[in-house]
Amino acid sequence: MIDVESVTVRFGDHLALREVQCTVADGEFVCLVGRNGSGKTTLLRLLAGLSEPTTGRVRVAGQAATSLAARAVRGFAQAEPPLYDYLTVREQLSFVCRLYGVPLASALERLARTVLADRHDALVRELSLGMRKQLGLVAATLHDPALVLMDEPANALDATAVTTLRESVRHWHAQQRTVVLCTHDLSWADDLADRLLVLQHGRLAHDVRLAGETVTAALRRLGATDALTRPEPTTAEPAS
Incomplete structure (x- = not known):
């Protein structure tokens, strides 16, 4: 690999x-x-x-x-995820989903297992570091990388x-x-x-x-x- x-x-x-x-x-x-x-x-x-x-x-x-x-x-969950501060959580995931050809519904299903389950419309810049890291991990692995x-x-x-x-x-x-x-x-x-x-x-x-x-x-x-x-x-x- x-x-x-x-x-x-x-x-x-x-x-x-x-x-x-x-x-x-x-x-x-x-x-x-x-x-x-x-x-x-x-x-x-x-x-x-x-x-x-x-x-x-x-x-x-x-x-x-x-x-x-x-x-x-490949997916990379970085110590400080590279996210767009003025997008909402949903918009951030939608952008990444388009890059990988993954349905947004699949990403939101994964997000439902995190503390961001009810924060789809929150701006990324409003999230704590812990929340940003959870969002970054979902974004990095939503295409099921090997x-x-x-x-x-x-x-x-x-x-x-x-x-x-x-x-x-x-x-x-x-x-x-x-x-x-x-x-x-x-x-x-x-x-x-x-x-x-x-x-x-x-x-x-x-x-x-x-x-x-x-x-x-x-x-x-x-x-x-x-x-x-x-x-x-x-x-x-x-x-x-």
């Missing part, structure tokens, strides 16, 4: 990623961890086709990650929303979808992850196939528990 070939990303004099190389098979559940600034979000953006490497190549489902073909099989990328998906969600999200992730894994999850909360990964990737200073320091070992246990064994940090603080309104 994913091929990352000798990828380096440079921003001016800063190397965000250094010769990263890995492959991820169909149906694998990968937990991606690393300290803030280690390159996690940069790697996710490459996989999502939102940026290109300085050198190297990234392919998704055999296609260039930036191609339309790759977009059709690959789901998630960057700190539970940050700012309330307990009910976290439970719903966990159930969705567990369902995707059972359907043999490929999942790449970047998170500081290892309870997600310990339940489901097949694979652990640890980034340190832009390099892929560890690539572990877990084979029954939990992510937490693997990090302790590797002496890499310092790779874990909480997500950057936000000034956004907390989820309701």
